[in-house]
Amino acid sequence: VELELVRLNNFLVEAPDLCVECEDHPVWAASSLGILKTAELYSFIVSNAGATLRITKLLWLKHVPPKVQLFGWFSWKGRIKTREFLQRLGVICENDSTVCVFCNSESESLNHVLIWCPFVWNIWTEMLKWWDVQSALPCTVESLLLWWAGGKLKKKERLIWGAIPLAVMWSVWRCRNECVFRATPPNLEDICELIKIRIAFWVNPYLRDFQFSVQDFGTNLRQIRRCLGGVGAMD
Numbered sequence: 676v677e678l679e680l681v682r683l684n685n686f687l688v689e690a691p692d693l694c695v696e697c698e699d700h701p702v703w704a705a706s707s708l709g710i711l712k713t714a715e716l717y718s719f720i721v722s723n724a725g726a727t728l729r730i731t732k733l734l735w736l737k738h739v740p741p742k743v744q745l746f747g748w749f750s751w752k753g754r755i756k757t758r759e760f761l762q763r764l765g766v767i768c769e770n771d772s773t774v775c776v777f778c779n780s781e782s783e784s785l786n787h788v789l790i791w792c793p794f795v796w797n798i799w800t801e802m803l804k805w806w807d808v809q810s811a812l813p814c815t816v817e818s819l820l821l822w823w824a825g826g827k828l829k830k831k832e833r834l835i836w837g838a839i840p841l842a843v844m845w846s847v848w849r850c851r852n853e854c855v856f857r858a859t860p861p862n863l864e865d866i867c868e869l870i871k872i873r874i875a876f877w878v879n880p881y882l883r884d885f886q887f888s889v890q891d892f893g894t895n896l897r898q899i900r901r902c903l904g905g906v907g908a909m910d
């Protein structure tokens with residue numbers, strides 16, 4: 676307690692003098708002018724967090740609904756309320772099961788439920804097939820998003836490709852909640868269909884000169900990509 680008092684005292688000694696004529700106002704100490712500006716906040720975070728602050732371009736896509744972007748951000752930060760996460764917080768008792776609702780065999784961690792649970796892995800595989808690409812996928816949210824952001828694509832084509840991870844993760848999480856709270860059994864075909872529909876609805880308004888139907892997205896992606904100037908190749 677004494678130590679705290681000393682610290683408080685020192686802190687108050689350094690504080691600016693109170694002045695009756697001056698209006699009280701907050702001061703942003705990390706900025707030279709004392710005013711909070713986004714650019715200064717950004718450089719403050721970068722200088723403090725340094726190289727550990729990694730971010731992927733795929734989180735804040737303007738054509739993806741804000742709530743989905745936010746969900747992506749929470750996934751990136753590992754803050755999704757999976758059963759393992761809730762147990763760590765003490766919301767779920769230690770003796771309660773944290774088993775994944777899809778496979779009923781492994782514990783529901785973030786990377787398990789969003790990426791490498793066998794059921795979810797099949798969804799990712801279907802999405803790669805849809806895009807006509809063969810690749811081994813990274814198996815954490817972070818590495819998958821970083822991997823996904825690489826590769827060369829035409830700008831308009833990239834609108835579709837870039838939206839896939841968030842569409843998958845968002846749809847998987849919703850499906851998981853339906854499973855947990857309404858006991859709705861998951862269906863691979865349905866969820867893949869839903870993901871493509873979502874992407875079509877998100878992307879279509881940004882492809883002004885083109886008219887693609889939702890069905891086109893489901894069955895004719897190759898054609899769409901060709902129309903958008905894509906070469907249909909991805910290294």
Ligand SMILES: [Zn+2]
Nearest residue numbers: 775777778792
């Ligand atoms: Zn599972």
